[in-house]
Amino acid sequence: MATSALALATGAAAAGQTALVLYETKGADQTRRQDGIAFIELDPAAPDYGQILAQIPLPPAFHSHHIFYNPARDRAYVTSLATPELRVFDVSTFPYRYHSVEVTGCEVGEDVSFSQAQGKWYLTCMGSSVVIVGDADTDEVLETLVMPAPWPHGIATHDGIDRQLVTSTVNPSDPSEWGEEIIVLQPSTGAVLSTHKVSKKPSPSGAGPVEAFFVPGVEPPLVYITNMEGSLWLAEWQSATTSFAFREAFRFDELGQGMTLEVYFSADGDRAYITSANPGHLNAFDITEPRAPKHLWAVETAGGAHHLVFSEDGSRAYVQNSLLNIDGMNDGSISVVDLQTGKKIDSIDTFKNAGLTINTIVLTPEAEDFHSH
Incomplete structure (x- = not known):
């Protein structure tokens, strides 16, 4: 894969719209495994559209998974599925340089969330059922929180109400075992306040809650929760009782979608876009009334539809198609979807054609990214 570090060093503004992706060798044969971060151009008007501009190789044994920016967007935290380590990149200057944070006791590092009020970051460890807490300034590990439900994955923080929601997702050692609960934490104390089942089925329901997201700008706070079983749940903040009320809002499995x-x-808060990996789809919802999301359309992308970024004008979504390099859900392409028509208009197959798949996609930190994970 060709690199062009000089172009990036002279200013990312020269590119139309640059994204970072985490890539790895596609498929079960990992004898010549590659792992790394790549810069790719997404602007269809750019002469190097769809091409890799530069890359940062990572150790093959690292098994990079997600990229999370801190609130200042001057650091990028890269999680590892295989080693008890966070790689923290200084993204304020190019080339990016990193320091490694040892997170002892963390198996299968998943998501990172930040509390500006507490000055801390929080790393979910799905394989060891803990959340590691670190100092957001020094990256020193401060404590380890043991979760009351196994396999923590998604985590969302709201400083205004001093609450965090953590999902209990799936046993990485036995993917047939799915969780069913949301754990509510208090960031200021680290206390576990409650757990909540997000399924109407008898336990064990196998709901598999994956992620939790506070809907921006909504008061009282409102959370969207995605379940691997193919459903969307809401958690609504109840000011009088300082607790959440949980309810089901939509069934994707009725549309033939799972995961x-x-x-x-x-950007203006009137739409939500939700991915399903099996088979790969992007779904659009009208959330003018956020407590009653209305499904507008679904477009098939490719197997493993997962993360996405938006074009600068908000008219297109670039959907990264791969989930954990699982056969059938590791297409490796980036689907380009017109958000006005709900149609797939292009496929960037650069990584797929190179025998690679993509684990996440985010815009570069200087972009005006109104919603990144």
């Missing part, structure tokens, strides 16, 4: 994963919100 519901991520939620992204439009």
